Amino acid sequence: MILVRPSTEILHMTADGLRLVEAAGRTCYKSEGKTTEDSAPQFVAMLLGRGHDSVLEHASATVRFICDRGVSHEIVRHRIASFCQESTRYCDYTGGHVQFIIPPWVSVYPGVCENLPERVAGYTDDHAWLTAMHGAEQAYKDLRSLGWRPEQARAVLPNSLKTEVVMTANFREWRHFFTLRCAPAAHPQMREVAVPLHAHFAARFPEVFGDL
Numbered sequence: 001m002i003l004v005r006p007s008t009e010i011l012h013m014t015a016d017g018l019r020l021v022e023a024a025g026r027t028c029y030k031s032e033g034k035t036t037e038d039s040a041p042q043f044v045a046m047l048l049g050r051g052h053d054s055v056l057e058h059a060s061a062t063v064r065f066i067c068d069r070g071v072s073h074e075i076v077r078h079r080i081a082s083f084c085q086e087s088t089r090y091c092d093y094t095g096g097h098v099q100f101i102i103p104p105w106v107s108v109y110p111g112v113c114e115n116l117p118e119r120v121a122g123y124t125d126d127h128a129w130l131t132a133m134h135g136a137e138q139a140y141k142d143l144r145s146l147g148w149r150p151e152q153a154r155a156v157l158p159n160s161l162k163t164e165v166v167m168t169a170n171f172r173e174w175r176h177f178f179t180l181r182c183a184p185a186a187h188p189q190m191r192e193v194a195v196p197l198h199a200h201f202a203a204r205f206p207e208v209f210g211d212l
Helices: 017-029 040-049 053-058 069-075 125-145 150-156 171-181 188-204
Strands: 002-004 007-013 060-068 082-085 099-101 162-170
Touching (some): 007 188, 040 053, 053 162, 060 069, 060 099, 060 171, 060 188, 069 188, 099 162, 125 150, 171 188
Antiparallel strands (some): 060 162, 082 162
16 A cells, blocks of 8 residues: 655636736726736735625636545535636556555655555554555555446445545635635544645735635
8 A cells, every 4th residue: 555645736827817807896886097017916905805706706726636535524614716626536556555544643765665564563553554554555456456446446445445536616715615624523534635735825815815
């Protein structure tokens, strides 16, 4: 089996997102003539201050998440978004190692995990998780060898299974995403990907995401 850390990658962001939001928003006020080279930040701040968040829907971003299946189930609950996700129906994991996401409370190193009996000597809580993942991988491969299709054998794969999700959403929905998923009450594994991702968004567009 292969143990991996969760991560995110910004695949695309609307170029000149603030200018686009400003151009759309000024249509409402017919104030296009007040547009200058540096007017967008102040105008967008004014919109947010008045609660006119809908104008942010004209700009969008696309992000690739590498996370476990449990986290992905929370990500795809954001309805005003588009998703593509690695399919356990059509992806066959018998050709190599099954990949699992390391939970933040488990102290193991990423990489190929071999010689499992040596790794689990002493049987700590961390090693108990390793043993469970090894058992899931072996059960999956055993079922495939018995003729089960990937969509059937996936029944034994756990929430820790690594998955990839590509999410596209407008800026308004990303604000909602970060408000929920970076909160102290959010799941630790969700915060593990959401908090650093928010930092990237806030650095790129502080006028839109810096207040969260």
